[in-house]
Amino acid sequence: MARRALALGVLALLALLGLGAAAEAPKVEVYARSRAEEGKENILHCFVTGFHPPKIDIQLLKNGVPMPDVKYGDLSFNDKWQFQRLVYAPFIPTREDIFSCRVEHSTMPKPSDYRWEPDF
Numbered sequence: 127m128a129r130r131a132l133a134l135g136v137l138a139l140l141a142l143l144g145l146g147a148a149a150e151a152p153k154v155e156v157y158a159r160s161r162a163e164e165g166k167e168n169i170l171h172c173f174v175t176g177f178h179p180p181k182i183d184i185q186l187l188k189n190g191v192p193m194p195d196v197k198y199g200d201l202s203f204n205d206k207w208q209f210q211r212l213v214y215a216p217f218i219p220t221r222e223d224i225f226s227c228r229v230e231h232s233t234m235p236k237p238s239d240y241r242w243e244p245d246f
Contacts, residue, residue: 150208151234152177156227156242162219164246170217172227172240175210183230184213187239189223219244 153176159169170193174184180201186193199212217225221244230237 149233150176150178151238152182152229152231154227154229154238154240156225156240158219158242158244159214162244162246164220164244165218167216167218169214170225170242172213172229173210174213174227174229175204176206176208177210177231177233178208179232180209181232182209182211183228183237184211185228186213186215187226187228188217190226193217193225219246221246 152174155171155173157171157173159171162168170186172184172186174182184198186196193215196213196215199214201209201211203209213227219225225242226239227242228237228239
């Protein structure tokens with residue numbers, strides 16, 4: 127009986143922590159795995175963290191079009207009990223192309239695009 131009450135208390139606490147985070151939009155970082163060189167294959171990463179509830183749509187885009195071969199890391203949570211996810215795909219950076227990560231979540235009024243800024 128005491129175990130059940132403790133379990134219910136923990137679940138209630140987690141729910142309350144999640145509700146507090148619900149007002150915050152996810153934090154998004156877009157970066158290349160290694161230092162980008164024009165014309166050389168690399169991996170584009172989009173790391174999204176600090177969101178609740180866990181339902182989220184994340185897309186990697188090249189010139190506004192979904193990229194092929196996108197991989198989705200496991201949905202996990204951080205030390206504040208907020209969710210996080212890594213999405214990545216191989217790409218070849220060029221000066222002409224625009225690479226970005228589109229994120230759609232219930233805490234956002236509309237989907238947002240986060241552009242990768244090359245350093246070459």
